[in-house]
Amino acid sequence: MNKTLTKILWLSLLFVAACATDSLAGVRDSNLYWAPECVTVGGKRVDTLLNFIFYLTGAVFLLTQVVYIYYLVKYRKRPGSKAYYSHGNNKLELIWTAIPTAIFIGLVIYSNRLWSELHSEPPADSVKVDIVGYQFGWDMRYPGADGKLGKVDTKLYSMENKFALVPDDAAGADDFSSTELVIPVGKPVHIYLHSRDVIHSFYVPEFRLYQAAVPGRTIAWVWFQTTKTGNFQLACSQICGSGHYNMKAPIRVVTQEEFDKWQAGKNAAKAAESQSAAATASPVLVVQRNKAEETP
Amino acid sequence: MSTSVTTFVPESHADTHHDHHHKQNFFFTYIWSVDHKMIGLQYLWTSFAFLLIGGLLAMGIRYQLAYPGVEVPLIGRLLPSTIATDGVILPGGYNMFFTMHATVMVFLVVMPLLIGGFGNYLIPLKIGAGDMAFPTLNAMSYWLYVVSGIIIVVSFFVPGGAAAGGWTAYAPLSSTAAYNQTQLGQTLWCLGLFINGLSSIAGATNYITTIINMRAPGMTMFRLPLSVWALFITAWLLLLAVPVLSAAAAMLCADLNLGTTFFAAQGGQPLLWQHLFWFFGHPEVYIMILPAMGLVSEILPVFARKPIFGYKAMVWAMVAIGFLGFIVWGHHMFVSGMNLTLAAAFSVSTMVIAVPSAIKTFNWMGTVWRGSIEFTTPMLFALAFVSMFVIGGLSGIFMASTPVDLFVHNSYFIVAHIHYVLFGGSLFGAFAAIYFWYPKMFGRMMSETLGKIHFFATFIFFNLTFFPMHNLGLGGMMRRIADPTVYDHLRALQPMNVFVSWAAFGMGLSTLIFLWNFIWSLRHGKPAGKNPWHSTTLEWTVPSPPGHGNFDHTPTVYNGPYEYSVPGMDKDYLPQDEKAPEGARLEVH
Numbered sequence: 001m002n003k004t005l006t007k008i009l010w011l012s013l014l015f016v017a018a019c020a021t022d023s024l025a026g027v028r029d030s031n032l033y034w035a036p037e038c039v040t041v042g043g044k045r046v047d048t049l050l051n052f053i054f055y056l057t058g059a060v061f062l063l064t065q066v067v068y069i070y071y072l073v074k075y076r077k078r079p080g081s082k083a084y085y086s087h088g089n090n091k092l093e094l095i096w097t098a099i100p101t102a103i104f105i106g107l108v109i110y111s112n113r114l115w116s117e118l119h120s121e122p123p124a125d126s127v128k129v130d131i132v133g134y135q136f137g138w139d140m141r142y143p144g145a146d147g148k149l150g151k152v153d154t155k156l157y158s159m160e161n162k163f164a165l166v167p168d169d170a171a172g173a174d175d176f177s178s179t180e181l182v183i184p185v186g187k188p189v190h191i192y193l194h195s196r197d198v199i200h201s202f203y204v205p206e207f208r209l210y211q212a213a214v215p216g217r218t219i220a221w222v223w224f225q226t227t228k229t230g231n232f233q234l235a236c237s238q239i240c241g242s243g244h245y246n247m248k249a250p251i252r253v254v255t256q257e258e259f260d261k262w263q264a265g266k267n268a269a270k271a272a273e274s275q276s277a278a279a280t281a282s283p284v285l286v287v288q289r290n291k292a293e294e295t296p
Numbered sequence: 297m298s299t300s301v302t303t304f305v306p307e308s309h310a311d312t313h314h315d316h317h318h319k320q321n322f323f324f325t326y327i328w329s330v331d332h333k334m335i336g337l338q339y340l341w342t343s344f345a346f347l348l349i350g351g352l353l354a355m356g357i358r359y360q361l362a363y364p365g366v367e368v369p370l371i372g373r374l375l376p377s378t379i380a381t382d383g384v385i386l387p388g389g390y391n392m393f394f395t396m397h398a399t400v401m402v403f404l405v406v407m408p409l410l411i412g413g414f415g416n417y418l419i420p421l422k423i424g425a426g427d428m429a430f431p432t433l434n435a436m437s438y439w440l441y442v443v444s445g446i447i448i449v450v451s452f453f454v455p456g457g458a459a460a461g462g463w464t465a466y467a468p469l470s471s472t473a474a475y476n477q478t479q480l481g482q483t484l485w486c487l488g489l490f491i492n493g494l495s496s497i498a499g500a501t502n503y504i505t506t507i508i509n510m511r512a513p514g515m516t517m518f519r520l521p522l523s524v525w526a527l528f529i530t531a532w533l534l535l536l537a538v539p540v541l542s543a544a545a546a547m548l549c550a551d552l553n554l555g556t557t558f559f560a561a562q563g564g565q566p567l568l569w570q571h572l573f574w575f576f577g578h579p580e581v582y583i584m585i586l587p588a589m590g591l592v593s594e595i596l597p598v599f600a601r602k603p604i605f606g607y608k609a610m611v612w613a614m615v616a617i618g619f620l621g622f623i624v625w626g627h628h629m630f631v632s633g634m635n636l637t638l639a640a641a642f643s644v645s646t647m648v649i650a651v652p653s654a655i656k657t658f659n660w661m662g663t664v665w666r667g668s669i670e671f672t673t674p675m676l677f678a679l680a681f682v683s684m685f686v687i688g689g690l691s692g693i694f695m696a697s698t699p700v701d702l703f704v705h706n707s708y709f710i711v712a713h714i715h716y717v718l719f720g721g722s723l724f725g726a727f728a729a730i731y732f733w734y735p736k737m738f739g740r741m742m743s744e745t746l747g748k749i750h751f752f753a754t755f756i757f758f759n760l761t762f763f764p765m766h767n768l769g770l771g772g773m774m775r776r777i778a779d780p781t782v783y784d785h786l787r788a789l790q791p792m793n794v795f796v797s798w799a800a801f802g803m804g805l806s807t808l809i810f811l812w813n814f815i816w817s818l819r820h821g822k823p824a825g826k827n828p829w830h831s832t833t834l835e836w837t838v839p840s841p842p843g844h845g846n847f848d849h850t851p852t853v854y855n856g857p858y859e860y861s862v863p864g865m866d867k868d869y870l871p872q873d874e875k876a877p878e879g880a881r882l883e884v885h
Contacts (some may be wrong), residue, residue, distance in 0.1 A: 032788055035703070035770045046699045053697060057690040064686055068661055072679065075600070077670045082868070083861040084666035087883045088606035092662070093655070100654040104647035107697060112640040115698040119636050135475065155562060198469040199566060201631070201706065205772025205785065208703040214633040215468060216561030221636065233783055237706045237774040239462045240469060241476060242388035245777040 036206050039228040039253065042118045043208030049114055053107070122223035126190035127183060130175075132163060133193075133200030133213045136243030138234060139163065140181050144174025145267055149192070154216050157196045164194070176270040180250040184259035185229045193219035203237035204251060206230075212238055226253045330431035331844060335438050336417030337737060340730075342438075343409035344811065346445055350400035355804050356393045360385045362797035364779035378457030388477070390778035391460035392452065398463035399485065402584070403492050404445045406722050410587040411496075411534070412441060414729055415503055415527045417737065421835035422521050424512025424853065424873075426845045429505040437498040444492035451484035459485035462776060464577070467559030467569035471551035479552055486549040493542035500534035503527055512834070514853030518611070519872065521833050521857040522604060525611050526590020529618045533579045533586070536622070541576035544569065570632055574625035582621040585685075585717060586614060588725025589656060592678045594857075595732050596660060598831050599675035600667030601868055603858040603883075606659040613652035613659075620649040630701045639698055646696040653689050657682065668861070672829075673747030677728035680755055684720025688713055691766065706776075709769025715762045727754070727810070734814075735828050739840040740821030746813040753806035760799035764792050832871050833857050855882070 031037075038047050075081075128149050130141040141163045143149045150172015156164040165172040183189045193202055193213035201212045202222070211222045236247035254262070329335060359368055365384060368375070372383025379389030416434065420427055428434045451458040458481040461470040465485070473479035507528045511520070520528075548569065550556040557563035597604045604610060626634060626642030660682045669675070691713040694700045704710065727750075734742050771789045773780055780786040780793060827836040834851055835842070851873040859870035864879040876882055 032771065032792070033767045036772055036785055043703070046703055049697060050694065050700050050703065053694055053700060057693055061686060061690055064657070064661065065683060068664070068683065071661065071664050071667075072669060075664060075667045075669050077601075077668045081668045083601040083668040085603065085861045085863050085881075085883065086605070086666070087603045087858075088609065088659070088662065092658075093606050093609045096658040097651060097655055100651050101648075104650055107693070108644050108647045111697040111699055112643060115636070115640055115643075118699060118702070195561075198472070198475050199466055199632075203706070203774065205703070205707075210631050210702050210705045212632045214561075214566055216566065217633060219633050233785060235774055235783060238466065239391065239776040242386075242391060242460070244391070245387050245779050246782050248783065 035208075037228075038206060038208055039226050039230065039232075040207045040209070041225040041227060043206075043224070044227070045114055045118070046208040049110065052110075056103070056107075119221050122190035123188045126188040126223055128190050128192070129181065129183075130163060130192045130194065131181070131202060131213070132196055133202075133236060133240075133247070134196040135198065135241050136236070136247040138179070138181075138236075138247070138249040140178045140249075141175050142178065142263070142266065143171070144176055144270060146171060146174060150175050152192075152194065152218060154194065154218070162196070164196075173274070174267070174270060176266045178266065180252060181234055182252045182254060182259060182262050183226060184256045185226050185253050187256065187259075188223055188225045190220075190223040193222065198240050199238050200236045200240050200247065201238035203235045204232055205235075206232050210237060229253045229255060328435060330427075330435045332416045332420050332428045332431065332434060333737075333842065333846075335434050336413050336415070338438050339408045339412030339416060339441070340737075342442060342445070343405050343413060344814075346400050346404035346449075347409075347807075349449060350397055350405055351804055351807060353393050353397035353400065355801060356385065357390070357397060358797035358800040360390050360393070360778060361780065362794045364781055376453060376457065378455075379452070385778070387778035388457070388460055391462075391776070392458040392478075392481070394776055395459050395462050395465075395485075396448070396452070399448060399459070399489075400445075401718070402463065402580070403489065404441075404448065406584045406718065406726070407496065408441055409726050410584065410591070410722060410729075411527065411530060412438065412499060414523070414587065414591060414726075414733070415499070415531075417733070418835060419503060419506055419524060419527060420510070421736075421838070421842065421846055422524050422833055423507060423510060423515055424834050424847060424851045425506060425510035426847065428502050429510060430502050433498050434502055437495045437502065440491050440495035440498070444488045444490075444495060447484050447491065448488035451481045451488070454480045454484065457481050464573060465548065465569070466573075467548065467551065467566050468561060471548050471559045471569070473552060483549055483552055486545040486552070489545045490542050490549075493538045493545070496534045496538045497542075500531040500538070503531035504535065507531075512851050512853055515872075516853075518608065519853055519856050521590075522593035522607070522610055522614075523587070523590035526586045526593070526614055529614050530583050530586045533583050533618055533621060537576045537579035537583070540572055541580075544572035544576070547572075567629070567633060570629055571625070574628045575622075577628065578625040579621045581717070582617055584722045585725075586617065588681065588722045588729075589614070589685075591729040591732075592681045592725050593660070594833070595674050595678040595728050596663045596682075597858045597860055598732075598829050599670045599672055599678075600664045601670075601860045602663055602667040603856075603860055604659070605662030605665070606655075607856065607858065609655055610659055613655045616652040617649060620645060620652070624649055627696060627701075630698050631705050643696060643698045647693075650689065650693065650696070653685075657686055657689070672731070673742070673744055673751055674728045674732035676748070676751045676755075677724050677731065680751070681721060681724040681728060684716055684724055684758075688716030688721055691716060704769055706774060707769035708765045708771075708773045708775055711775050712762050712765035712769060715765070719762070720758060724754075727751075730814070732829070733835075734817070735821075735824030736835055736840045736842070738818055738821070739824055740817055740819075741824050741828060742817040742821055743813050746809055746816075750806060750809045750813060753809065754803060757799050757803035757806055761796055761803055764796050764799075768792055768796070830867075830869050832859055832869050834872055837871060837873055 038044050128143055130149055132139045139162060148171040151166040151169040152164045153166050154164055193211060195213040195215040197215060199212055199214055201210060203210045207224055209224060211219060213219060230253055232251040234249040234251050236244060367383035372380055379392060380386060456478045460478050461476055469475050470482055476482055547558045551558050559566055559569045593604055624646045626638060627646040630639040694704055731742055731747055768789055772785050773789060781790055824840045826839055838846055853872045854875050855870055855872050857872055861868045862870050863881045865877060870876060
């Protein structure tokens with residue numbers, strides 16, 4: 001018994017030492033033993049379910065362990081003690097089969113209802129973003145002035161066509177790209193997930209959201225609505241190669257005004273870029289460049 | 297069946313111990329042995345060697361997570377260049393560590409230890425048979441396991457290094473050389489698993505045949521000890537699930553090396569791999585826990601001096617787990633891109649499979665209820681198994697709930713969960729079994745003092761290591777990332793990572809106490825005698841260790857396996873091969 005006590009003491013010391021070595025304390029400084037603050041509407045409903053399961057399983061755990069440990073102490077071997085001869089009790093078997101079954105049925109109904117509600121049709125006024133994972137980073141694509149995302153054909157991913165846009169779809173011509181995910185607070189955001197190479201996953205703990213991006217496919221059922229502005233990080237949470245650990249992208253949840261301003265700036269930049277691209281692609285310039293290449 | 301065995305080692309008789317006069321037969325006794333007991337011990341020793349390797353890899357993982365970018369002391373500079381530069385673990389090297397840690401622990405430690413080791417050693421002894429149905433196949437099974445282990449471990453030292461895409465090897469990362477950059481390592485991984493699969497399939501065939509055909513007279517199915525039932529059901533799971541993995545590994549190997557596109561994004565389907573892998577992978581979880589459940593069900597009655605509570609309920613619960621285990625694989629794939637309604641359906645079957653696990657837990661509690669409990673080392677591990685399994689089972693409910701999986705999927709929460717089931721469950725069960733059957737295997741008792749130190753150290757460090765992982769997971773820490781500090785939201789959790797790592801180092805050291813005890817007791821342990829625990833099953837009716845052929849003459853079985861504290865009897869246990877004395881009031885069920 002003494003040994004156990006020494007061990008506990010030693011471990012507590014270790015824990016204090018470990019806490020003292022905290023030279024990296026970063027953004028979060030409170031509530032470190034639970035989930036980070038949730039900032040999406042759906043996420044809060046996930047939290048409610050999670051807390052419900054936590055209290056349910058916590059109660060079951062405490063109840064079973066208290067009974068179990070009580071039995072272990074009470075029925076420990078003592079001089080003259082004799083075990084009770086019993087092979088079981090069918091009534092008890094039925095009871096402890098029926099009760100967990102009922103609880104699990106309730107839980108599965110609750111879970112699957114929420115699951116289908118979280119994956120309901122995204123609202124029509126959602127901000128649409130195409131998110132493309134690759135080894136090892138993320139590209140986002142927003143609809144341009146027309147409000148429409150250009151069509152994607154996953155066979156077309158290449159260095160030149162990094163969003164695999166279908167060339168003859170006009171809706172894609174004005175789409176602009178971004179390396180950060182910027183979203184207006186309070187507005188539904190509908191994301192389309194793609195991958196250029198291997199399976200990646202979209203994971204933002206503060207959103208309570210995980211969804212794999214599968215190469216060759218479009219995952220189009222994820223949408224969420226934020227409740228709070230702030231800076232977050234998009235993490236890849238599916239092992240995707242040597243740079244996996246660092247495959248992240250900034251997320252900024254901003255006010256509608258800030259978002260509009262950012263979007264307008266992006267649209268203007270895209271327009272300017274398209275013009276200069278059109279100019280570059282003009283026959284005259286092509287001819288000139290060909291000539292230049294020919295000169296030794 | 298056993299006659300073919302005795303021709304190999306003619307000097308062995310039922311009552312002789314393995315003594316020095318066997319030296320001239322060293323090769324046939326210790327290397328190419330076809331005696332189920334020697335093969336069981338070979339599995340045991342070999343799995344210990346791999347346990348050390350897998351454990352060291354775990355230490356490497358924990359070092360990296362606590363001190364990313366810091367040179368590994370002592371051995372850092374000895375690591376191959378694919379793993380570390382200047383003694384600092386590379387992200388790719390870290391990926392190899394966790395991939396191989398899981399591969400080694402699952403395929404080379406837990407399965408061989410529980411199924412190969414205890415399955416081989418105990419099945420014939422417990423059913424009253426002289427050996428396995430196919431002794432030579434049994435030996436081949438062991439050697440295929442050794443070959444697969446060598447291939448898997450050697451892959452660390454090939455160009456490019458070992459497989460690094462996780463033990464789940466999701467395609468197309470695993471199936472495309474340009475993406476994983478470990479083509480040779482991944483190919484060897486496929487080959488290793490394929491050969492390991494052959495070993496499992498051969499073993500499973502052997503177990504099933506033996507249990508169906510070679511039971512002693514009177515040993516009806518419902519007089520089988522629960523460990524034999526557990527291994528019987530496990531063998532069926534192996535027989536039906538492992539070929540799927542073997543086929544998938546062969547397809548993966550073809551994708552990697554022959555230009556096929558089974559799992560490619562264009563011309564194939566990446567999710568096909570996941571379906572095949574988890575169709576194997578979920579029964580695999582039960583393959584690893586069922587034998588431990590069986591062994592624990594065997595130990596609890598002995599030290600509670602009570603019959604197991606609800607024997608038939610225990611059997612049917614395991615049968616139910618066996619069937620349901622094949623229709624829950626999709627719960628690994630709720631957020632994989634699989635159809636959402638299918639996810640909901642898998643969530644239902646997953647909740648259903650929790651019911652038989654709950655039944656088993658209640659029956660274990662019923663077994664200790666009104667017992668006369670003696671806290672020996674095997675009993676402590678068996679009792680702890682129940683509690684740890686409860687934690688692992690309850691944390692599984694979080695993931696089984698589809699919306700919660702949106703949050704905790706692939707986080708440290710699941711790392712905590714799997715280790716509560718696989719370490720707190722399977723390995724605690726294995727430790728209990730080793731302390732319990734060691735006297736039978738080697739004729740000597742393991743030291744109780746060292747055993748208890750080992751138990752308390754392991755129990756405490758285990759919980760200090762894995763419990764905080766639940767918190768890390770809820771805190772948003774992804775699994776399989778080489779450096780959590782690159783994320784803002786994880787930097788604040790770094791002290792917890794440091795704490796977990798030191799607890800893990802403590803757990804690693806506590807295992808050395810066990811190995812020391814194991815080796816020391818071989819020579820210095822107290823002589824055990826036939827039946828040191830006053831147990832009822834047939835293996836305790838023969839000398840320790842049993843000689844070739846196990847039984848002098850085939851035993852006849854009269855009773856169930858758990859007749860303890862029968863009223864009206866002088867001694868408090870009734871061996872299976874003894875007729876109940878006059879006046880004993882056996883409960884007929």
